[in-house]
Amino acid sequence: METLPRETIVDVLENKLREEILAGNHPAGSYLPPERELADGYGVTRTTLKHAFGRLVQSGLLETRHGVGTRVRDFVRFGGADLLPMLVRHSPDWLGEIFEVRRSIGALIAERAAMKATREQRAELRSLLAAVGDAEDGGDAQLADIEVHRALARATGNRVYTLLTNTLFNAYVPMRAHLVAPFRDPEVAHARLEPVVSAVDAGDAGAAKKAADAYLAATERIMLDALGIA
Known part of the structure:
Protein backbone atom coordinates (compact mmCIF):
# COMPACT_ATOMS: atom_id res chain seq x y z
CA MET A 1 0.00 0.00 0.00
CA GLY A 79 -11.12 32.48 23.71
CA GLY A 80 -11.12 29.52 26.06
CA ALA A 81 -8.48 27.34 27.69
CA ASP A 82 -8.78 24.91 24.78
CA LEU A 83 -6.55 27.32 22.82
CA LEU A 84 -3.59 26.74 25.16
CA PRO A 85 -2.02 23.75 23.35
CA MET A 86 -1.96 25.74 20.13
CA LEU A 87 -0.58 28.84 21.84
CA VAL A 88 2.22 26.91 23.56
CA ARG A 89 3.25 25.35 20.26
CA HIS A 90 3.42 28.84 18.81
CA SER A 91 5.35 30.43 21.68
CA PRO A 92 6.93 28.86 24.80
CA ASP A 93 6.41 32.23 26.52
CA TRP A 94 2.95 30.97 27.44
CA LEU A 95 4.51 28.31 29.66
CA GLY A 96 5.33 30.75 32.45
CA GLU A 97 1.68 31.75 32.73
CA ILE A 98 0.54 28.14 32.50
CA PHE A 99 2.89 27.20 35.34
CA GLU A 100 1.50 30.02 37.47
CA VAL A 101 -2.02 28.63 37.05
CA ARG A 102 -0.74 25.07 37.47
CA ARG A 103 0.69 25.95 40.85
CA SER A 104 -2.35 27.76 42.25
CA ILE A 105 -4.91 25.30 40.88
CA GLY A 106 -2.77 22.28 41.79
CA ALA A 107 -2.54 23.31 45.44
CA LEU A 108 -6.32 23.76 45.64
CA ILE A 109 -6.88 20.40 43.97
CA ALA A 110 -4.63 18.61 46.47
CA GLU A 111 -6.38 20.32 49.38
CA ARG A 112 -9.83 19.34 48.12
CA ALA A 113 -8.70 15.81 47.22
CA ALA A 114 -7.56 15.31 50.82
CA MET A 115 -11.05 16.28 51.96
CA LYS A 116 -13.05 14.35 49.36
CA ALA A 117 -11.07 11.30 48.19
CA THR A 118 -12.73 7.93 48.67
CA ARG A 119 -10.90 4.84 49.91
CA GLU A 120 -10.69 3.56 46.35
CA GLN A 121 -9.30 6.85 45.07
CA ARG A 122 -6.64 6.91 47.80
CA ALA A 123 -5.62 3.39 46.84
CA GLU A 124 -5.44 4.45 43.20
CA LEU A 125 -3.21 7.40 44.11
CA ARG A 126 -0.80 5.15 46.00
CA SER A 127 -0.64 2.77 43.05
CA LEU A 128 -0.06 5.58 40.55
CA LEU A 129 2.62 7.10 42.78
CA ALA A 130 4.43 3.75 42.90
CA ALA A 131 4.41 3.72 39.09
CA VAL A 132 6.44 6.96 39.10
CA GLY A 133 9.24 5.33 41.09
CA ASP A 134 9.06 2.12 39.06
CA ALA A 135 9.33 3.91 35.71
CA GLU A 136 12.17 2.79 33.44
CA ASP A 137 13.22 6.28 32.42
CA GLY A 138 12.42 9.96 32.76
CA GLY A 139 9.83 9.97 30.00
CA ASP A 140 7.86 7.15 31.61
CA ALA A 141 8.15 8.78 35.04
CA GLN A 142 6.85 12.02 33.57
CA LEU A 143 3.80 10.29 32.10
CA ALA A 144 3.19 8.44 35.38
CA ASP A 145 3.38 11.76 37.24
CA ILE A 146 0.72 13.20 34.94
CA GLU A 147 -1.60 10.33 35.83
CA VAL A 148 -1.16 11.06 39.54
CA HIS A 149 -2.32 14.64 38.98
CA ARG A 150 -5.25 13.54 36.87
CA ALA A 151 -6.26 11.19 39.70
CA LEU A 152 -5.92 13.99 42.25
CA ALA A 153 -8.29 16.11 40.19
CA ARG A 154 -10.82 13.27 39.96
CA ALA A 155 -10.58 12.76 43.72
CA THR A 156 -11.87 16.29 44.32
CA GLY A 157 -15.29 15.20 43.10
CA ASN A 158 -15.41 18.35 40.98
CA ARG A 159 -15.44 17.62 37.26
CA VAL A 160 -14.35 21.16 36.39
CA TYR A 161 -11.05 20.59 38.22
CA THR A 162 -10.63 17.45 36.13
CA LEU A 163 -11.26 19.32 32.87
CA LEU A 164 -8.90 22.16 33.88
CA THR A 165 -6.20 19.64 34.72
CA ASN A 166 -6.66 17.91 31.39
CA THR A 167 -6.48 21.25 29.57
CA LEU A 168 -3.24 22.23 31.29
CA PHE A 169 -1.66 18.88 30.49
CA ASN A 170 -2.87 19.09 26.89
CA ALA A 171 -0.93 22.34 26.66
CA TYR A 172 2.10 20.81 28.37
CA VAL A 173 2.30 17.50 26.49
CA PRO A 174 3.41 18.93 23.09
CA MET A 175 6.57 20.19 24.81
CA ARG A 176 6.97 17.44 27.37
CA ALA A 177 10.25 16.21 25.89
CA HIS A 178 11.71 19.61 26.81
CA LEU A 179 10.23 19.45 30.32
CA VAL A 180 11.49 16.04 31.42
CA ALA A 181 14.24 17.35 33.72
CA PRO A 182 12.40 16.80 37.06
CA PHE A 183 11.70 13.18 36.12
CA ARG A 184 15.06 11.97 34.80
CA ASP A 185 15.63 10.03 38.02
CA PRO A 186 12.33 8.21 38.71
CA GLU A 187 13.23 7.53 42.35
CA VAL A 188 13.87 11.22 42.99
CA ALA A 189 10.66 12.12 41.18
CA HIS A 190 8.77 9.66 43.38
CA ALA A 191 10.29 11.08 46.56
CA ARG A 192 9.40 14.62 45.49
CA LEU A 193 5.74 13.73 44.85
CA GLU A 194 5.26 11.34 47.77
CA PRO A 195 4.43 14.00 50.42
CA VAL A 196 1.49 15.18 48.33
CA VAL A 197 -0.03 11.73 47.99
CA SER A 198 0.67 10.87 51.64
CA ALA A 199 -1.10 14.01 52.85
CA VAL A 200 -4.11 13.32 50.62
CA ASP A 201 -4.14 9.70 51.76
CA ALA A 202 -4.12 10.86 55.39
CA GLY A 203 -6.95 13.31 54.76
CA ASP A 204 -4.84 16.26 55.91
CA ALA A 205 -6.05 19.10 53.68
CA GLY A 206 -3.62 21.71 55.00
CA ALA A 207 -0.60 19.47 54.62
CA ALA A 208 -1.75 18.40 51.13
CA LYS A 209 -2.05 22.01 49.96
CA LYS A 210 1.36 22.91 51.39
CA ALA A 211 3.03 19.81 49.92
CA ALA A 212 1.45 20.38 46.50
CA ASP A 213 2.58 24.01 46.45
CA ALA A 214 6.14 22.97 47.33
CA TYR A 215 6.12 20.19 44.74
CA LEU A 216 4.75 22.36 41.95
CA ALA A 217 7.15 25.22 42.75
CA ALA A 218 10.15 22.86 42.74
CA THR A 219 9.28 21.12 39.48
CA GLU A 220 8.39 24.43 37.83
CA ARG A 221 11.79 25.85 38.74
CA ILE A 222 13.60 22.78 37.38
CA MET A 223 11.66 22.84 34.10
CA LEU A 224 12.05 26.55 33.50
CA ASP A 225 15.78 26.34 34.28
CA ALA A 226 16.09 23.53 31.74
CA LEU A 227 14.37 25.74 29.16
CA GLY A 228 16.57 28.69 30.05
CA ILE A 229 13.57 30.78 31.11
CA ALA A 230 14.12 32.97 34.16
Whole structure:
Protein backbone atom coordinates (compact mmCIF):
# COMPACT_ATOMS: atom_id res chain seq x y z
CA MET A 1 0.00 0.00 0.00
CA GLU A 2 1.17 3.50 -0.77
CA THR A 3 2.02 5.55 2.29
CA LEU A 4 -0.28 8.54 2.70
CA PRO A 5 1.35 11.96 3.03
CA ARG A 6 1.51 13.22 6.57
CA GLU A 7 0.28 16.69 5.65
CA THR A 8 -2.31 17.75 3.12
CA ILE A 9 -2.34 21.14 1.46
CA VAL A 10 -5.18 22.07 3.83
CA ASP A 11 -2.95 21.18 6.81
CA VAL A 12 -0.11 23.32 5.44
CA LEU A 13 -2.40 26.28 4.76
CA GLU A 14 -4.09 25.98 8.14
CA ASN A 15 -0.72 26.01 9.89
CA LYS A 16 0.47 28.97 7.83
CA LEU A 17 -2.63 31.04 8.55
CA ARG A 18 -2.55 30.10 12.24
CA GLU A 19 1.05 31.23 12.62
CA GLU A 20 0.32 34.51 10.83
CA ILE A 21 -2.63 35.19 13.13
CA LEU A 22 -0.77 34.31 16.32
CA ALA A 23 2.22 36.37 15.19
CA GLY A 24 -0.08 39.39 14.82
CA ASN A 25 0.20 39.67 11.05
CA HIS A 26 -3.60 39.76 10.99
CA PRO A 27 -4.63 41.79 14.08
CA ALA A 28 -7.61 40.85 16.22
CA GLY A 29 -10.79 42.35 14.83
CA SER A 30 -9.41 42.80 11.32
CA TYR A 31 -10.95 41.19 8.26
CA LEU A 32 -8.83 38.94 6.08
CA PRO A 33 -8.47 39.87 2.41
CA PRO A 34 -11.15 38.51 0.04
CA GLU A 35 -11.03 34.74 -0.46
CA ARG A 36 -10.07 34.96 -4.13
CA GLU A 37 -7.16 37.26 -3.31
CA LEU A 38 -5.95 35.02 -0.48
CA ALA A 39 -6.30 31.85 -2.52
CA ASP A 40 -4.31 33.35 -5.38
CA GLY A 41 -1.69 34.65 -2.96
CA TYR A 42 -1.15 31.22 -1.39
CA GLY A 43 -1.46 29.38 -4.69
CA VAL A 44 -4.42 27.26 -3.57
CA THR A 45 -8.01 26.82 -4.60
CA ARG A 46 -10.84 28.61 -2.83
CA THR A 47 -12.14 25.21 -1.74
CA THR A 48 -8.84 24.50 0.03
CA LEU A 49 -8.96 27.94 1.63
CA LYS A 50 -12.53 27.36 2.86
CA HIS A 51 -11.49 24.07 4.48
CA ALA A 52 -8.60 25.79 6.25
CA PHE A 53 -10.91 28.61 7.34
CA GLY A 54 -13.36 26.05 8.73
CA ARG A 55 -10.68 24.53 10.95
CA LEU A 56 -9.56 27.93 12.22
CA VAL A 57 -13.15 28.89 12.96
CA GLN A 58 -13.50 25.69 15.00
CA SER A 59 -10.27 26.44 16.89
CA GLY A 60 -11.56 29.90 17.80
CA LEU A 61 -9.19 32.05 15.76
CA LEU A 62 -11.55 33.16 13.00
CA GLU A 63 -15.23 33.97 12.59
CA THR A 64 -17.02 34.10 9.26
CA ARG A 65 -19.99 36.33 8.57
CA HIS A 66 -21.98 35.55 5.45
CA GLY A 67 -21.84 38.44 3.02
CA VAL A 68 -19.34 40.34 5.18
CA GLY A 69 -16.14 38.32 5.32
CA THR A 70 -13.82 36.45 7.64
CA ARG A 71 -12.57 38.26 10.71
CA VAL A 72 -9.80 37.46 13.19
CA ARG A 73 -11.24 36.86 16.65
CA ASP A 74 -9.78 38.50 19.72
CA PHE A 75 -8.85 35.06 21.09
CA VAL A 76 -7.11 36.40 24.20
CA ARG A 77 -10.25 38.31 25.19
CA PHE A 78 -12.91 35.81 24.14
CA GLY A 79 -11.12 32.48 23.71
CA GLY A 80 -11.12 29.52 26.06
CA ALA A 81 -8.48 27.34 27.69
CA ASP A 82 -8.78 24.91 24.78
CA LEU A 83 -6.55 27.32 22.82
CA LEU A 84 -3.59 26.74 25.16
CA PRO A 85 -2.02 23.75 23.35
CA MET A 86 -1.96 25.74 20.13
CA LEU A 87 -0.58 28.84 21.84
CA VAL A 88 2.22 26.91 23.56
CA ARG A 89 3.25 25.35 20.26
CA HIS A 90 3.42 28.84 18.81
CA SER A 91 5.35 30.43 21.68
CA PRO A 92 6.93 28.86 24.80
CA ASP A 93 6.41 32.23 26.52
CA TRP A 94 2.95 30.97 27.44
CA LEU A 95 4.51 28.31 29.66
CA GLY A 96 5.33 30.75 32.45
CA GLU A 97 1.68 31.75 32.73
CA ILE A 98 0.54 28.14 32.50
CA PHE A 99 2.89 27.20 35.34
CA GLU A 100 1.50 30.02 37.47
CA VAL A 101 -2.02 28.63 37.05
CA ARG A 102 -0.74 25.07 37.47
CA ARG A 103 0.69 25.95 40.85
CA SER A 104 -2.35 27.76 42.25
CA ILE A 105 -4.91 25.30 40.88
CA GLY A 106 -2.77 22.28 41.79
CA ALA A 107 -2.54 23.31 45.44
CA LEU A 108 -6.32 23.76 45.64
CA ILE A 109 -6.88 20.40 43.97
CA ALA A 110 -4.63 18.61 46.47
CA GLU A 111 -6.38 20.32 49.38
CA ARG A 112 -9.83 19.34 48.12
CA ALA A 113 -8.70 15.81 47.22
CA ALA A 114 -7.56 15.31 50.82
CA MET A 115 -11.05 16.28 51.96
CA LYS A 116 -13.05 14.35 49.36
CA ALA A 117 -11.07 11.30 48.19
CA THR A 118 -12.73 7.93 48.67
CA ARG A 119 -10.90 4.84 49.91
CA GLU A 120 -10.69 3.56 46.35
CA GLN A 121 -9.30 6.85 45.07
CA ARG A 122 -6.64 6.91 47.80
CA ALA A 123 -5.62 3.39 46.84
CA GLU A 124 -5.44 4.45 43.20
CA LEU A 125 -3.21 7.40 44.11
CA ARG A 126 -0.80 5.15 46.00
CA SER A 127 -0.64 2.77 43.05
CA LEU A 128 -0.06 5.58 40.55
CA LEU A 129 2.62 7.10 42.78
CA ALA A 130 4.43 3.75 42.90
CA ALA A 131 4.41 3.72 39.09
CA VAL A 132 6.44 6.96 39.10
CA GLY A 133 9.24 5.33 41.09
CA ASP A 134 9.06 2.12 39.06
CA ALA A 135 9.33 3.91 35.71
CA GLU A 136 12.17 2.79 33.44
CA ASP A 137 13.22 6.28 32.42
CA GLY A 138 12.42 9.96 32.76
CA GLY A 139 9.83 9.97 30.00
CA ASP A 140 7.86 7.15 31.61
CA ALA A 141 8.15 8.78 35.04
CA GLN A 142 6.85 12.02 33.57
CA LEU A 143 3.80 10.29 32.10
CA ALA A 144 3.19 8.44 35.38
CA ASP A 145 3.38 11.76 37.24
CA ILE A 146 0.72 13.20 34.94
CA GLU A 147 -1.60 10.33 35.83
CA VAL A 148 -1.16 11.06 39.54
CA HIS A 149 -2.32 14.64 38.98
CA ARG A 150 -5.25 13.54 36.87
CA ALA A 151 -6.26 11.19 39.70
CA LEU A 152 -5.92 13.99 42.25
CA ALA A 153 -8.29 16.11 40.19
CA ARG A 154 -10.82 13.27 39.96
CA ALA A 155 -10.58 12.76 43.72
CA THR A 156 -11.87 16.29 44.32
CA GLY A 157 -15.29 15.20 43.10
CA ASN A 158 -15.41 18.35 40.98
CA ARG A 159 -15.44 17.62 37.26
CA VAL A 160 -14.35 21.16 36.39
CA TYR A 161 -11.05 20.59 38.22
CA THR A 162 -10.63 17.45 36.13
CA LEU A 163 -11.26 19.32 32.87
CA LEU A 164 -8.90 22.16 33.88
CA THR A 165 -6.20 19.64 34.72
CA ASN A 166 -6.66 17.91 31.39
CA THR A 167 -6.48 21.25 29.57
CA LEU A 168 -3.24 22.23 31.29
CA PHE A 169 -1.66 18.88 30.49
CA ASN A 170 -2.87 19.09 26.89
CA ALA A 171 -0.93 22.34 26.66
CA TYR A 172 2.10 20.81 28.37
CA VAL A 173 2.30 17.50 26.49
CA PRO A 174 3.41 18.93 23.09
CA MET A 175 6.57 20.19 24.81
CA ARG A 176 6.97 17.44 27.37
CA ALA A 177 10.25 16.21 25.89
CA HIS A 178 11.71 19.61 26.81
CA LEU A 179 10.23 19.45 30.32
CA VAL A 180 11.49 16.04 31.42
CA ALA A 181 14.24 17.35 33.72
CA PRO A 182 12.40 16.80 37.06
CA PHE A 183 11.70 13.18 36.12
CA ARG A 184 15.06 11.97 34.80
CA ASP A 185 15.63 10.03 38.02
CA PRO A 186 12.33 8.21 38.71
CA GLU A 187 13.23 7.53 42.35
CA VAL A 188 13.87 11.22 42.99
CA ALA A 189 10.66 12.12 41.18
CA HIS A 190 8.77 9.66 43.38
CA ALA A 191 10.29 11.08 46.56
CA ARG A 192 9.40 14.62 45.49
CA LEU A 193 5.74 13.73 44.85
CA GLU A 194 5.26 11.34 47.77
CA PRO A 195 4.43 14.00 50.42
CA VAL A 196 1.49 15.18 48.33
CA VAL A 197 -0.03 11.73 47.99
CA SER A 198 0.67 10.87 51.64
CA ALA A 199 -1.10 14.01 52.85
CA VAL A 200 -4.11 13.32 50.62
CA ASP A 201 -4.14 9.70 51.76
CA ALA A 202 -4.12 10.86 55.39
CA GLY A 203 -6.95 13.31 54.76
CA ASP A 204 -4.84 16.26 55.91
CA ALA A 205 -6.05 19.10 53.68
CA GLY A 206 -3.62 21.71 55.00
CA ALA A 207 -0.60 19.47 54.62
CA ALA A 208 -1.75 18.40 51.13
CA LYS A 209 -2.05 22.01 49.96
CA LYS A 210 1.36 22.91 51.39
CA ALA A 211 3.03 19.81 49.92
CA ALA A 212 1.45 20.38 46.50
CA ASP A 213 2.58 24.01 46.45
CA ALA A 214 6.14 22.97 47.33
CA TYR A 215 6.12 20.19 44.74
CA LEU A 216 4.75 22.36 41.95
CA ALA A 217 7.15 25.22 42.75
CA ALA A 218 10.15 22.86 42.74
CA THR A 219 9.28 21.12 39.48
CA GLU A 220 8.39 24.43 37.83
CA ARG A 221 11.79 25.85 38.74
CA ILE A 222 13.60 22.78 37.38
CA MET A 223 11.66 22.84 34.10
CA LEU A 224 12.05 26.55 33.50
CA ASP A 225 15.78 26.34 34.28
CA ALA A 226 16.09 23.53 31.74
CA LEU A 227 14.37 25.74 29.16
CA GLY A 228 16.57 28.69 30.05
CA ILE A 229 13.57 30.78 31.11
CA ALA A 230 14.12 32.97 34.16
